Amino acid sequence: MIKAIAIDDESFALEVIKSHASRVPFLELQASFTNAISGLEYLKNHPVDLVFLDINMPDISGIDLATLLPKETLVVFTTAYSDYAVKGFELDALDYLLKPFNLSRFLKACQKAQEWIDLRPKNEPAYLFVKTADGQVRVDFSDLLFCEAQGNYVTFQLANEKIISRMTLSETEKLLPAYFIRTHRSFLANKNQIQKVERHQVLMKGYHVPVSSSYMDQIKDLLQA
Secondary structure, eight states: OEEEEEEOSOHHHHHHHHHHHTTOTTEEEEEEESSHHHHHHHHHHSOOSEEEEESOOSSSOHHHHHTTSOTTSEEEEEESOGGGHHHHHHTTOSEEEESSOOHHHHHHHHHHHHHHHHHSOSSOOSEEEEEETTEEEEEEGGGEEEEEEETTEEEEEESSOEEEEEOOHHHHHHHSOTTEEEEETTEEEEGGGOOEEOSSEEEETTEEEEOOHHHHHHHHHHHHO
16 A cells, blocks of 8 residues: 655645545555645654655745655656656656646556555665675674765775775665765765764764755754654
8 A cells, every 4th residue: 555645735736636546546645735844744753655746836846845855755746837847857756747637647656656666675674795895895784874975985984993895975875775864965874873963064973974054954854754
């Protein structure tokens, strides 16, 4: 069963989604919101698989809100403006529904979501092996504090040692669980290890990890969740 919510500032648009959702047997629409901020607050305590998200909203655009969602949350944009489509797919949106959309088109988006969910690993791995100058070294995610990009290399910083591997930070991010979050273009931090958030950095077991201004609001939202 796909757990979902819908966020749209137009009540009529939400009623259409509710009506379509009630006819999809593998979809559970848990809540709907006309206020984007209320929807974001709900997600902090009620994670879902899928968000039907309008783009043109007064408080915060759907484009901006999508960047605040956990990276494993699937997004289907719903909008009356076709010129947003390219931007939506740049954010790796699962699908893009142009209003007014019928049940058949809505169902196609839901089926696509189900296919993505079915492809996800059922049990998230607890470690990975990284290639170093001395061979393959195991890195347990629970022990990993942060990763730092340095040129063509990434440093995996544990509490008492560091492991260096030739790879990019983008490649590393794809291998890590969702609780590793960007704090800076050169850093990924283990959310579970953060002990304190300061103005321009986070602290974890004696280490100071920089936080750029573009990531600060997102980090605060994720930590509150």
